[in-house]
Structures are given as structure tokens and as C-alpha cells.
Amino acid sequence: MRPSWKLRLLISVTFLLAMTGLTGPAIAGIEHKSLKKIDLTGQPLDITNSFDGKLVFVLTPGTILVYSAVENTIIDRIAVEKIYTRISYADKEKLILSAADPATLEIVKFDQIYNINIVNRPFRGPREAKVTLVVFDDYQ
Numbered sequence: 001m002r003p004s005w006k007l008r009l010l011i012s013v014t015f016l017l018a019m020t021g022l023t024g025p026a027i028a029g030i031e032h033k034s035l036k037k038i039d040l041t042g043q044p045l046d047i048t049n050s051f052d053g054k055l056v057f058v059l060t061p062g063t064i065l066v067y068s069a070v071e072n073t074i075i076d077r078i079a080v081e082k083i084y085t086r087i088s089y090a091d092k093e094k095l096i097l098s099a100a101d102p103a104t105l106e107i108v109k110f111d112q113i114y115n116i117n118i119v120n121r122p123f124r125g126p127r128e129a130k131v132t133l134v135v136f137d138d139y140q
Contacts, residue, residue: 036072040065048089057095059087064095064108078110 010097035076042060048054049069056067064078090096090107092115097106123132 038067045085046087048087048095050089050092053104057087057089059084059097077110080106080108 006028017112019077031122040058040060042061042063042065046055046059049060054068056069058065058067059080062080062082064080065074066076066078067073068075080097081099083104084097084106085100086098088096093109093111097108097111098104118132118134
């Protein structure tokens with residue numbers, strides 16, 4: 001007895017998918033290991049990370065902890081109202097906070113501050129000035 005056309009079609013499609021690799025390998029399990037454990041100062045309510053994975057934002061009651069995956073440490077804290085329970089990363093400079101009670105949404109803009117080593121670089125004015133202006137020029 002010859003198999004039905006549906007069974008032959010199913011066998012053909014399965015064979016084609018297997019030959020092209022579109023089905024992917026079967027997963028037998030998952031191995032894991034802890035890479036880093038961080039002690040937080042408050043109860044974590046929610047977490048999000050930057051698209052490049054370099055920054056992790058941990059929302060705790062009244063504070064956003066900013067963790068640098070590059071430096072493996074908490075690099076800053078952003079004070080927020082304690083009503084917020086959810087956080088999401090919007091783009092390279094915005095976080096979105098939300099609360100259910102009262103129903104509130106807040107968009108927080110943040111800027112990253114970089115330390116620039118100016119030791120042994122040409123300068124004008126007092127060496128210990130409170131503010132340093134740095135100009136990046138290319139004269140080519």
C-alpha cells in the first residue's frame with residue numbers, strides 16, 4: 001500500500017528542512033555558570049540593560065542602580081520616586097519608568113560623563129581649575 005499524499009508531503013518537507021539546516025539542532029539541555037554576583041543596597045524591582053549590554057539598570061525603591069558590565073561595578077545611582085516598579089531602556093539616553101498606583105509613566109534622560117586624562121597635555125589657565133574644557137580637533 002502506497003502512503004497518502006499528505007504523508008509523502010510531510011516526509012518531503014521534513015527531509016528538505018533537515019537538509020537545509022532550517023530545523024536546527026535538538027537541544028538536550030542547558031549548561032550555565034554564574035559570572036558575577038552583586039550585592040544590592042535595596043530590593044530589586046525590575047532590571048533592564050542597554051542595547052550594547054555595557055550598562056545594566058536595576059530599579060530599587062527610590063533608586064536606579066547603574067551597573068557597568070565593562071568595569072564590573074555599580075558606577076552611579078539615580079534618585080527616583082518610590083512609586084515606580086518597572087523600568088525599560090528606550091535608547092542610548094532614555095529610561096522609561098512606570099507605576100501602577102498611581103498610574104504614572106516617566107521618561108528619564110541620562111547623560112554619560114567620561115573622565116578624560118589630560119595629564120601632560122597642553123593647557124591654558126590654572127592646573128587645578130574646577131572645570132576643564134577639552135577640544136578634539138583633527139587638522140588633517
